[in-house]
């Protein structure tokens with residue numbers, strides 16, 4: 323065979339290993355979930371490639387995962403007959419991190435173990451989590467389609483380097499052998515491993531097998547009978563009836579697909595039959611925003627399956643960008659197994675699935691807003707800014723989204739966005755025809771805007787908008803329930819019936835009195851303003867700048883300038 327070769331891990335892998343071993347110890351059981359999930363992925367990949375090349379199955383087409391342990395040797399072995407790894411595959415996949423966003427991830431680490439642990443979770447701990455419990459990991463593998471002589475053995479102590487050498491391996495697939503650290507005896511038990519598997523991996527659609535154990539009188543302990551038995555239901559979770567799934571199982575499944583350590587905020591599980599297309603969706607709203615939520619291109623939420631066969635991660639065509647916080651699985655009964663991203667883009671079935679799924683998520687949020695106000699408030703605090711993008715992204719659902727919007731206002735407590743447009747309308751003053759708002763860079767700037775003075779005096783509520791997306795969103799939100807939205811900082815502020823006779827008289831009087839002053843101001847600032855006029859909108863400040871009714875607001879101008887336009 324080829325010589326044993328030793329190589330160094332990519333710097334990021336070393337960093338990740340170090341972090342993981344130190345931050346994830348309290349979640350150490352996830353190593354098994356990760357390795358089983360990789361074994362399941364490897365079987366999915368084989369099944370997928372075998373669609374066009376049945377020879378890859380060799381004489382062994384019953385895909386499965388086996389977990390065993392050896393008390394004497396102090397090892398746990400996770401074995402699959404999936405696609406396998408060639409020598410090159412192993413060097414590439416078990417020595418580097420190829421994920422997008424790797425740089426951003428490392429930039430976000432704070433050194434605070436708890437915070438970093440959650441972040442590592444989101445990033446995906448994967449294969450390297452084996453080193454939380456093992457001080458040496460051996461991977462023996464042979465890739466489907468390669469001859470037995472082209473197997474390989476990869477080994478590492480997780481300390482910065484790994485070795486690869488050739489290995490004769492008759493059966494296709496991968497064996498991961500964990501040499502446990504000194505304090506991990508607890509894991510060398512059939513009962514313990516089984517309980518971890520049922521907790522984290524019950525939803526895996528392939529059989530996970532362990533050796534059957536029986537009480538042995540002579541040995542005074544459990545002894546393996548040599549017979550394998552299934553320890554999971556081997557039935558994809560989303561394909562089961564809702565009534566057969568406990569909330570805990572829904573939550574654990576969420577954790578396996580999202581890499582989140584926390585429970586989701588909410589989920590919706592639906593089977594859609596009849597109509598354009600037939601599919602099952604299981605969609606989750608996380609409790610916390612991921613570190614890269616702001617990035618509209620980072621859509622890492624939806625896994626696509628076709629008739630239980632895994633097709634792809636991050637199927638961005640199945641969810642619009644403004645719902646990029648949604649995680650879950652969509653399993654279609656109609657799409658072809660060899661569907662590509664390009665085909666997805668044009669498929670009418672996909673369009674129907676996306677539209678249906680968006681409606682389910684909106685329904686879930688509406689329910690939450692109506693029945694679980696606190697939960698909705700926490701959803702809004704995490705994801706509100708992203709949902710606002712929907713006002714422009716999704717004209718068909720604009721009205722439903724508008725009802726889900728929440729704002730800070732002159733009548734709400736502090737910075738929290740809690741006021742819905744419906745709340746606002748219900749509180750409108752007699753004679754008030756419009757919904758008033760003010761935009762600014764920060765909440766404080768909005769709250770103390772001089773434009774609010776007259777509204778305060780008249781007791782009229784004003785929405786205080788200071789998120790980056792607000793100006794953009796407002797261009798799609800002209801009215802709500804027949805009430806026009808009106809900026810307090812634009813044009814000749816028409817207060818309509820709110821302005822009384824007294825006001826009008828005062829204004830006239832002041833206009834006459836200040837004619838000369840206005841003229842002087844206009845002359846002095848002639849290249850910089852369009853006109854100077856008397857206003858009733860100020861009560862404490864002497865003057866303010868307002869935008870032309872048709873023009874851009876000052877705030878938007880500043881934002882465009884910052885963006886270099």
Ligand code: ADP
Pocket residue numbers: 356360361363364402404405406407415416446447448449450496
């Ligand atoms: P991810 O699963 O998110 O890709 P992991 O760190 O879990 O990241 O695994 C890294 C890569 O190692 C996988 O993408 C796959 O290419 C390879 N790999 C891991 N386990 C196996 C396995 N049992 N069989 C084949 N390939 C594997």
Ligand code: MG
Pocket residue numbers: 356359360448449
């Ligand atoms: Mg993985």
